[in-house]
Amino acid sequence: MKKILNDVYSYVDEMLVGLCAAHPEYYAQTAEGARVIKRSDAPIKGKVGLVTGGGSGHLPVFTGYVGQGLLDAAAIGDVFASPSADQMVEAMRAADGGAGILCIYGNYGGDVMNFSMARDLIEMEDIRTTAVVLADDVASAKAAEAEKRRGVAGLIYAYKVAGAAADAGENLDEVTRLARKAADSVRSIGAALTSCTVPQAGKPTFQIGETEMEMGMGIHGEPGVWRGPMRTADKIAAEMMDTLLADQRLAAGDRASVLINSLGATPPEELYILYRYVKRRLDDLGVKIVMPLVGRYATSMEMAGVSFTFCKLDEELERYLKAPAECAFWKV
């Protein structure tokens, strides 16, 4: 393992200290050493609080999206490990402006169980909560079992839409409805060229040959749908697009945002080669791309690879997607 760190056990804690020190205008820890990050101006009285949580190793997800027009607080676990229910409760308290709390998180066993528990705990204090669980990775289960799918980069669309709605003063039910609508409108798929290495494990999560790639791989290295010889950018993009479009039809006149996301090590140059193909295909279909996103939005440590996310828009989603928002990693 070749990584820049001091101690594998302090990896997450030192990262959080650095993150908050570099961007104090956005982020603050709820207490010294706490693995809970809140907006530096949270809680905001009268505003619905937006909370997320999950394992470290995916920056900007999860902590990175704390900011104006986005999230109020995030609970962070070890690399690829769920934060505890206790940390999630702390994040909800930090976000509580008196108008209820919406929790937005990915469909992973530990996160789901711990958020359920945390919501139960905070509701005993008569703070109302709702939840929207992202399950956008089409490679992780067939459409008939869509509720079993993993949540990946599609999370950021739910964060963005819910954040804008909460900032606009909408109530908890309305913010939840919009977040759910965004969650239902996103589909994602990933492809990996190399593995990531979890610091505490010290070796690559999986082995993959120099000339191989894997389609449909999860952001923790979960197996994909096939592994085979490396292909050209256009062939990779074509298969990823075909899979997404088979799951969610986009036709002439439709509007969609597309996210071409680096899983960590893939450079922007390669992302733009892929975007070029996606743009041409959607132009041919007569689909209007709105606010394309190309870069690192949800990563898997230093994994080389890419994910595509399509978010089909209507007037309402588009309005909230375009509303101003700001964090250290994304400004709209």
Add this chain to the structure above:
Amino acid sequence: MPLTSRELASGFAAIAARMEVSAEELNRLDAEIGDGDLGVTMVRIGRGVGDVLDDLPDDVGMALTKCVQAITKVSGSSYATVVAIALMSAAKACKGRSEVPWSEMSALLAGACQATMERGKAALGDKTVIDALDACRQATAGLDEPAAIVAAMGRAVNEVLERMRPQPCRIGRARIFGDKTVGLDDPGMVAFRCMIEGIAGGK
């Protein structure tokens, strides 16, 4: 006397004491089909809850909530989460009451069973603590006296352990071991039996 916050505290104290004694056995059982730390988890739960017992509110629901908070603070292991889920279900049912009739025990166990199935994605027959909770739910139906309830639960858990022993584990880490789990007891069920024995010994 109905279930009060004071009764809860004495029950949890008895359980905590029992966990210190049972830890080694639970670690050994867990090591056969898991990662061997269930005893450690149970001791952490016992000590974590033990720290809040002197200061429980009178509201039984809020007292249980405080115990759940203590559990989520000290352990993030899946079994600790299952215990927390089960207790949280009871906490919700008891919120706002300083006295809960013992006759509600069967309904509280039913709620705990339902909540752990929903949240833990396990079903009856998967050879988990859920089978034990369900057996206790049935065994305590119609009972309204604590000693009789604890005795019935002890018998029910032993019966279900006996019945499930020849089955393979169907969920969690143990599932990976498949047929190797045939003939073995589920460590989570044994931990539950230790809790009941702790209360029985404390009476």
